[in-house]
Amino acid sequence: MPPYEALYGRKCRTPLCWDEVGMAKLESTELVEITKSKVKTIRERLKAAQDRQKNYADKRRRALEFNVGDEVFLKVSPWKGIIRFQSRGKLNPRYIGPFVVLERIGAVAYRLQLTPELEKIHNVFHVSMLKKFIPDPSHVLEKPPVEIRENLNYAVQPVKILDRQVKKLRSKKVPMVKILWKSDRVKEETWETEALMKEQYAFLFV
Numbered sequence: 001m002p003p004y005e006a007l008y009g010r011k012c013r014t015p016l017c018w019d020e021v022g023m024a025k026l027e028s029t030e031l032v033e034i035t036k037s038k039v040k041t042i043r044e045r046l047k048a049a050q051d052r053q054k055n056y057a058d059k060r061r062r063a064l065e066f067n068v069g070d071e072v073f074l075k076v077s078p079w080k081g082i083i084r085f086q087s088r089g090k091l092n093p094r095y096i097g098p099f100v101v102l103e104r105i106g107a108v109a110y111r112l113q114l115t116p117e118l119e120k121i122h123n124v125f126h127v128s129m130l131k132k133f134i135p136d137p138s139h140v141l142e143k144p145p146v147e148i149r150e151n152l153n154y155a156v157q158p159v160k161i162l163d164r165q166v167k168k169l170r171s172k173k174v175p176m177v178k179i180l181w182k183s184d185r186v187k188e189e190t191w192e193t194e195a196l197m198k199e200q201y202a203f204l205f206v
Helices: 003-008 028-060 194-200
Strands: 071-075 095-105 109-113 124-126 130-132 157-168 173-182 187-193
Touching (some): 187 194
Antiparallel strands (some): 071 095, 071 130, 095 109, 109 124, 157 173, 173 187
16 A cells, blocks of 8 residues: 555545546546646636736725825835834834935836935835825924023032932942032932042032
């Protein structure tokens, strides 16, 4: 008994013959005709499946065309795991841009003017990855005016010493001082070495 028949419980059928293998012998012309018939059936079924898929895709496909100088958004979801744009998962933006169309490449591709941070990406994209940018003045947000005070100072200066302690290290002891810092906007307390504070802000120890 052949190993295939012992394993699967049936006789093996080869790609050259779809009939059950038995005692009957097939003539060479008969084998060719059977093979042709089976191949034709397979092709017809593959063609029918392709036609169904094409009909489904055509219903959802939109004919998009852009002119040189148009602005378009670029779909970035296919780059998941490659470009994060400072977000992850569902927070990733679906489109970025807009980018200016530089030229049309063939019937369904366009070359875009990308920003410097995307310079390592090939700048030719299929039309299915593009979305027309339509300016809408109502979507523009007005920034409130920013008032800047002439005497505003962000420099932080030490005000006084709040506390003292000695930090014990393995081989020595380091005197520390707790300093109150102040600027026009914030107050902060930090521990600093006494030696550094005496060197830079001697007036605190007067």
